[in-house]
Amino acid sequence: MSLRASRRPEYSLSEELASAILSGRYQPGDFIAKEMDICQTSGLSRTVVRRHLAQLVDVGMIERISGYGSRVCEVSEWHILDPVVTRWLSLYAAPNEEIQREILSFRLSVEPQVAMIAARHATARDLLAIEEAVDGMARHMQGSAASTGRLHSESDVAFHVAIYRATHNIVWSQLSHILRPSIHLLVDESNSSAPDPAESLERHRLLMEAIRLRRPDDAFHAAEAVLQGTRRALGLTDTRAVHATHRTP
Structure with missing residues (x-):
């Protein structure tokens, strides 16, 4: 070297x-x-x-x-959630199935629960941020240029971060900042290999609607559907996720 x-x-x-x-x-x-x-x-x-x-x-x-x-x-x-490591992974590593599986397994364990909480506590401002992210995904979905793909991925990441913030829990909100690079790592790869981007966009819309209509159970299952779509796009057969048990008060 x-x-x-x-x-x-x-x-x-x-x-x-x-x-x-x-x-x-x-x-x-x-x-x-x-x-x-x-x-x-x-x-x-x-x-x-x-x-x-x-x-x-x-x-x-x-x-x-x-x-x-x-x-x-x-x-x-490795501290794969450290922003420095995540950036190095995105720059220098070929897609690493082990790391992808671990990140997705974690997200499957927590994000459906986060979506439930967001459905209970999201404000009008939160809903606007989620809607703007979905609109951004739709605008940039059809383009073939690298810049268009980047903008689509950025909107996708913004969508998930907005849901974390919509919980109005300081820990979840801070966690969204820590997780952002690792979410981006999965989003970039899955969006480029998704067999039907329109179906992926529709799953995101359904999650947005469940939160907007304050339906926690629907939000839980819609978040699972979004992440299972990511799993299929990445070609992961086993995420070994430990799913959260959801309860509606």
């Missing part, structure tokens, strides 16, 4: 190491290049190299082993 400081700015070191891990050059259990070797090939100081290695340690991708160097951790140890 070439890490030439003359060609790359200092901050790219952690990016290049992450890319090497996510592309499969380094597998879990492998040791990456030694610290001094990286210093020599990159022209960076030992202090700088250690700082960038520490970033990978902080997000669970590598561990430092005294006397041996830095070893790549198992995927289960």
Whole structure:
């Protein structure tokens, strides 16, 4: 792996190491290049190299082993909800079924419950945000340009984030911020491979209507339908989801 400081700015070191891990050059259990070797090939100081290695340690991708160097951790140890890791996944990794399955399993466990709460507490302003997101998905659904696909995905993510916020629970609202990059990771891939985008859009509309009409049970099942559509588009056969038990007060 070439890490030439003359060609790359200092901050790219952690990016290049992450890319090497996510592309499969380094597998879990492998040791990456030694610290001094990286210093020599990159022209960076030992202090700088250690700082960038520490970033990978902080997000669970590598561990430092005294006397041996830095070893790549198992995927289960990575902090995949950390925005830095999620961004690296979207930039450098081929679609990773294990990570997709884990994220979707989590969402299947919580988002139907979130939709129920939103159906009880959504305000007019929340409903407007949800409706604007659905309208954005519809506007950009038919385009073939990359920019159109990006705008469609951004509207799709905004739809889910708006539902989290419509709960008016500070924890769910903050969680929507943490989950946004990982939701985007699934949305990008599923929207590009969805066999029938119009059906996907209709599932989102039904969820919006259930929330607007304050029907918590319908919202629960509509949210499940949206995520099961994502599962099919991604080609995942088993999400191992632990579904929330819903109750209507």
